[in-house]
Amino acid sequence: MPESIRRARAYLSRVAEPPAPALAALVAEQGPVRAAESVRAGTVSDAVGRETSARRTVDRVDEDFRIVHALHGRLLIPEDEEWPSWPFRALSLASAHGVRFGYEPLALWVRGLGHLATLTERAVAVVGSRAASGYGRQVATEFGHGLAEAGVTVVSGAAFGIDAAAHSGSLAAGGPTVAVLACGVDVPYPVAHEGLLDRISRHGLVVSEYPPAHTPARHRFLTRNRLIAALGDGTVVVEAGRRSGAKNTAAATSAFGRVLMAVPGPVTSATSSGCHELLRSGEAVPVSSVAEVVESTGRLGFDLVEATRSREKAPVHGDAMRVFEALGLRRGVSVEAVAVESGVDLPMVRALLPELELAGLAERVDDGWKRSHDSDWRGDA
Amino acid sequence: MPESIRRARAYLSRVAEPPAPALAALVAEQGPVRAAESVRAGTVSDAVGRETSARRTVDRVDEDFRIVHALHGRLLIPEDEEWPSWPFRALSLASAHGVRFGYEPLALWVRGLGHLATLTERAVAVVGSRAASGYGRQVATEFGHGLAEAGVTVVSGAAFGIDAAAHSGSLAAGGPTVAVLACGVDVPYPVAHEGLLDRISRHGLVVSEYPPAHTPARHRFLTRNRLIAALGDGTVVVEAGRRSGAKNTAAATSAFGRVLMAVPGPVTSATSSGCHELLRSGEAVPVSSVAEVVESTGRLGFDLVEATRSREKAPVHGDAMRVFEALGLRRGVSVEAVAVESGVDLPMVRALLPELELAGLAERVDDGWKRSHDSDWRGDA
Numbered sequence: 194m195p196e197s198i199r200r201a202r203a204y205l206s207r208v209a210e211p212p213a214p215a216l217a218a219l220v221a222e223q224g225p226v227r228a229a230e231s232v233r234a235g236t237v238s239d240a241v242g243r244e245t246s247a248r249r250t251v252d253r254v255d256e257d258f259r260i261v262h263a264l265h266g267r268l269l270i271p272e273d274e275e276w277p278s279w280p281f282r283a284l285s286l287a288s289a290h291g292v293r294f295g296y297e298p299l300a301l302w303v304r305g306l307g308h309l310a311t312l313t314e315r316a317v318a319v320v321g322s323r324a325a326s327g328y329g330r331q332v333a334t335e336f337g338h339g340l341a342e343a344g345v346t347v348v349s350g351a352a353f354g355i356d357a358a359a360h361s362g363s364l365a366a367g368g369p370t371v372a373v374l375a376c377g378v379d380v381p382y383p384v385a386h387e388g389l390l391d392r393i394s395r396h397g398l399v400v401s402e403y404p405p406a407h408t409p410a411r412h413r414f415l416t417r418n419r420l421i422a423a424l425g426d427g428t429v430v431v432e433a434g435r436r437s438g439a440k441n442t443a444a445a446t447s448a449f450g451r452v453l454m455a456v457p458g459p460v461t462s463a464t465s466s467g468c469h470e471l472l473r474s475g476e477a478v479p480v481s482s483v484a485e486v487v488e489s490t491g492r493l494g495f496d497l498v499e500a501t502r503s504r505e506k507a508p509v510h511g512d513a514m515r516v517f518e519a520l521g522l523r524r525g526v527s528v529e530a531v532a533v534e535s536g537v538d539l540p541m542v543r544a545l546l547p548e549l550e551l552a553g554l555a556e557r558v559d560d561g562w563k564r565s566h567d568s569d570w571r572g573d574a
Numbered sequence: 575m576p577e578s579i580r581r582a583r584a585y586l587s588r589v590a591e592p593p594a595p596a597l598a599a600l601v602a603e604q605g606p607v608r609a610a611e612s613v614r615a616g617t618v619s620d621a622v623g624r625e626t627s628a629r630r631t632v633d634r635v636d637e638d639f640r641i642v643h644a645l646h647g648r649l650l651i652p653e654d655e656e657w658p659s660w661p662f663r664a665l666s667l668a669s670a671h672g673v674r675f676g677y678e679p680l681a682l683w684v685r686g687l688g689h690l691a692t693l694t695e696r697a698v699a700v701v702g703s704r705a706a707s708g709y710g711r712q713v714a715t716e717f718g719h720g721l722a723e724a725g726v727t728v729v730s731g732a733a734f735g736i737d738a739a740a741h742s743g744s745l746a747a748g749g750p751t752v753a754v755l756a757c758g759v760d761v762p763y764p765v766a767h768e769g770l771l772d773r774i775s776r777h778g779l780v781v782s783e784y785p786p787a788h789t790p791a792r793h794r795f796l797t798r799n800r801l802i803a804a805l806g807d808g809t810v811v812v813e814a815g816r817r818s819g820a821k822n823t824a825a826a827t828s829a830f831g832r833v834l835m836a837v838p839g840p841v842t843s844a845t846s847s848g849c850h851e852l853l854r855s856g857e858a859v860p861v862s863s864v865a866e867v868v869e870s871t872g873r874l875g876f877d878l879v880e881a882t883r884s885r886e887k888a889p890v891h892g893d894a895m896r897v898f899e900a901l902g903l904r905r906g907v908s909v910e911a912v913a914v915e916s917g918v919d920l921p922m923v924r925a926l927l928p929e930l931e932l933a934g935l936a937e938r939v940d941d942g943w944k945r946s947h948d949s950d951w952r953g954d955a
Contacts, residue, residue: 328840457838457850459709460862469838469862472853479860481841481850 194272201229202270202300203254207404208232208245211416214288215240217296225270225299253404257302260379260405265394265544266304267512271297277313280424283449292448294419298402304378305394306513306548307369312397316346316371317490318425318446320418320439321355321432326464329432332456333358334365336429339483341368345490348373348424350417351386351393355431355439360393369397373420375413377405395548418442419449427452427490429480433467440467447476452489454480512537516545517554517564525561575653582610583651583681584635588785589613589626592797595669596621598677606651606680634785638683641760641786646775646925647685648893652678658694661805664830673829675800679783685759686775687894687929688750693778697727697752698871699806699827701799701820702736702813707845710813713837714739715746717810720864722749726871729754729805731798732767732774736812736820741774750778754801756794758786776929799823800830808833808871810861814848821848828857833870835861893918897926898935898945906942 202225209216219241220228231237232245233252261267269275287295303309319336321329337347337359347363349356351372363370372393374382378401381387393399402420403413418438422428422445430453433439446453455477458465471477480486512535519534520526526534532542546562549555556565583606590597600622601609612618613626614633642648650656668676684690700717702710718728718740728744730737732753744751753774755763759782762768774780783801784794799819803809803826811834814820827834836858839846852858861867893916900915901907909927913920927943930936937946 328842332841456841457846457853457860459840460713460837461709465838466862469860472838472860473862473866479838479850479853481847481854485854 197226198224198272199268199270200254201225203257203268203404204229204252205232206268206298206300206302206402207251207253207257208248210244211298211402212294212296213244213299214296216244217299220299257405260377261302261304262540262544264304264379265306265548266302266378266399269301269303269309269400271300275308275310277310277424279310280313280316283423283451284419287449294416294445295448298420301400301402302378302404303398303400305396305398306545307371307396307398308514309371309398309400312346312369312371313348313424315344316348316425317486318348318421318428318442319355319359319431320349320421320428320442321359321430322434322437322439322464322467323352323354323356324434324464325354325358325432326458326462328458328462329355329456329464330358332458333431334362336431336456336483336486337362337364337368337370338366340486341366341370343483343487344368345487346371346397348421350374350414350421351383351390351399353383353386357386357389359431360389364392364396367396371397371424372399373417373424374399374401374409375403375417376409377401377403377407379405380408382409414438415441419445422446422449422451425451425490427454427486429454429456429486430468430471430477431456432458432464433471434463435467435470437467440471443471443477453477454486454489456480512541513545513549516542517549520555520562520564522564525558525563527561531562576607578607579605579653580649580651581635582606584638584649584785585610585633586613587649587679587681587683587783588632588634588638589629591625592679592783593675593677594625594680595677597625598680601680638786641758642683642685643921643925645685645760646687646929647683647759647780650682650684650690650781652681656689656691658691658805660691661694661697664804664832665800667831668829675797675826676829679801682781682783683759683785684779684781686777686779687926688752688777688779689895690752690779690781693727693750693752694729694805696725697729697806698867699729699802699809699823700736700740700812701730701802701809701823702740702811703815703818703820703845703848704733704735704737705815705845706735706739706813707839707843709839709843710736710837710845711739713839714812715743717812717837717864717867718743718745718749718751719747721867722747722751724864724868725749726868727752727778729802731755731795731802732764732771732780734764734767738767738770740812741770745773745777748777752778752805753780754798754805755780755782755790756784756798757790758782758784758788760786761789763790795819796822800826803827803830803832806832806871808835808867810835810837810867811849811852811858812837813839813845814852815844816847816851818848821852824852824858834858835867835870837861893922894926894930897923898930901936901943901945903945906939906944908942912943 281297284297333355341363347370349359360370376382418441428446455468455471515535519531532539662678665678714736722744728751730740741751757763799822809827836849836852896916900912913923
């Protein structure tokens with residue numbers, strides 16, 4: 194794929210603040226390269242102009258790529274095989290039905306070894322209050338752990354409380370997990386979760402619609418929530434107060450026709466009142482266990498096939514997989530030889546090898562790098 | 575009404591173990607007096623014979639009346655104005671649709687001042703596990719209290735755990751409550767609840783399909799549960815394990831077309847798992863508060879009318895009301911004069927006056943009995 198497409202989308206992802214429906218329509222019509230040229234030149238309709246004029250002269254593409262590459266990240270675009278086209282169909286369908294937040298992102302900045310399309314083949318969003326109770330955190334951790342064991346990717350927002358517990362539970366079971374941020378993937382937010390975000394990127398993916406250095410803002414959380422809802426086969430609200438942001442993710446889940454689930458809790462606890470509201474209105478079905486989540490989101494026959502396939506699955510993105518495959522099974526291979534063999538450029542190989550090492554897939558030996566013993570593609574060896 | 579009818583039903587209520595559908599059909603066809611004569615003489619169909627032959631020569635009517643009168647009780651029969659005909663319509667309807675446990679009782683032994691038809695005009699069954707958690711007992715107490723405050727009678731089974739908490743909460747708010755037993759109203763079961771049953775009888779009613787001295791048995795609990803379900807506009811299951819008897823009451827509630835409600839609880843608690851099962855299957859709607867219970871069981875416009883009417887309501891049965899009305903407002907009236915004035919026989923007047931006193935409705939003075947200050951019909955003065 195021409196690098197010009199990726200560069201055009203990188204520019205476009207910074208030029209407008211999502212949601213930017215007019216720009217999205219322009220890209221759909223003209224393709225990203227021509228659309229970027231028009232925006233840059235200012236030769237666009239008033240609607241696109243309103244969305245892009247403020248930032249149209251800002252071109253930070255090289256710098257943005259430098260930042261994400263330093264984090265072993267990359268820009269994922271709809272033209273990539275790794276793009277989660279299937280989950281995102283819900284967005285375009287919703288958009289066609291006039292759902293305000295139903296539009297695909299122009300691109301996704303990602304950090305980590307995971308292969309997004311594969312990771313979201315079987316995924317569940319687990320969300321809830323930042324101000325979670327001990328009960329809520331316990332349930333979120335158990336659900337995260339159990340879903341990972343069942344081969345289901347946990348998607349969440351890396352926030353305090355329920356999100357963090359769900360990611361951690363998944364990681365504890367060696368599962369990949371996906372964090373969707375409301376800021377750049379280079380921005381450690383919340384700061385206390387820098388370590389958690391690092392671990393998520395090593396075993397799954399940290400994803401954002403926002404280019405590097407973008408800081409979180411209230412409207413960005415709301416915009417981000419639709420992606421969490423779209424990437425899961427369903428959403429579990431573990432704990433939510435009556436005004437919790439999780440209810441926004443819940444609304445998006447319903448709008449996309451995905452399964453909305455809520456965990457019951459003590460009726461004496463304000464942090465469960467939002468869940469009970471969703472149950473009482475009939476919007477959500479109650480789930481008390483991982484088995485019930487799997488049952489509610491399961492596609493007929495899928496789980497059985499999945500169980501036999503899981504060992505062969507490769508939730509690692511293209512470059513990392515090519516680097517891994519270029520490694521020797523027994524003897525070491527030099528970094529330069531890996532680059533030649535894999536066709537991945539040298540700086541990227543240098544970036545990816547330590548990540549593969551952290552994921553337990555590669556190891557450093559005297560004469561270079563080799564695959565580690567018992568490595569497999571799930572990164573949970 | 576001829577005393578012969580009441581005596582016939584007293585005999586019939588002992589001669590067969592409920593459910594006795596053939597006997598019920600005979601009574602419906604011939605009336606209670608002729609049916610009792612046929613049963614006594616043994617001139618009945620094989621089906622009725624199978625239900626009644628073992629006890630047909632047992633006639634304890636006088637003794638049974640003595641026992642319940644000593645407890646200030648009485649036998650309530652369908653011919654009484656106080657019979658809960660409206661709630662019990664659900665039973666005959668269910669029976670007509672082949673529901674096995676859908677049949678009206680032949681009579682009800684009751685103990686207490688309450689007027690059953692009035693008490694069940696607006697009533698909710700609150701049931702749950704004997705082995706309740708602290709959480710479950712707390713919710714049951716709060717619901718009992720709040721329902722009483724909302725003018726709703728709590729119906730339950732006087733068992734340990736949820737039942738006791740619901741009755742106690744209602745009593746604490748000064749509300750009347752109805753306990754339906756699986757044994758005779760003279761049998762203190764469980765023994766530890768003798769005091770609770772006394773308090774219930776003073777502020778509401780203790781009710782049983784079983785004649786005095788009948789002891790509880792497993793099948794009697796199941797038979798009893800249908801009456802709890804029938805007497806409420808709906809049933810709230812506060813806590814229930816997967817095999818709790820409360821699920822039997824829940825099934826009866828659904829079979830009668832009444833609203834089934836379940837209280838969510840921690841998914842980590844086995845005592846809530848039955849509730850969550852009912853919610854997940856869609857059999858029950860979740861309720862988190864008294865307001866939601868009232869909303870789920872409310873009949874349009876009823877609650878408003880009820881609020882203005884509640885102070886005029888007289889949930890006291892006919893005899894007690896007549897005795898009360900025969901009392902002077904300021905000066906005392908002799909027991910004999912009350913009997914003459916009220917038309918209630920002397921032993922019953924002697925039995926009722928202390929009960930009215932305990933309920934805060936009457937007081938003993940030098941020259942007999944008078945109404946107490948600020949007494950009202952709700953017995954919660």
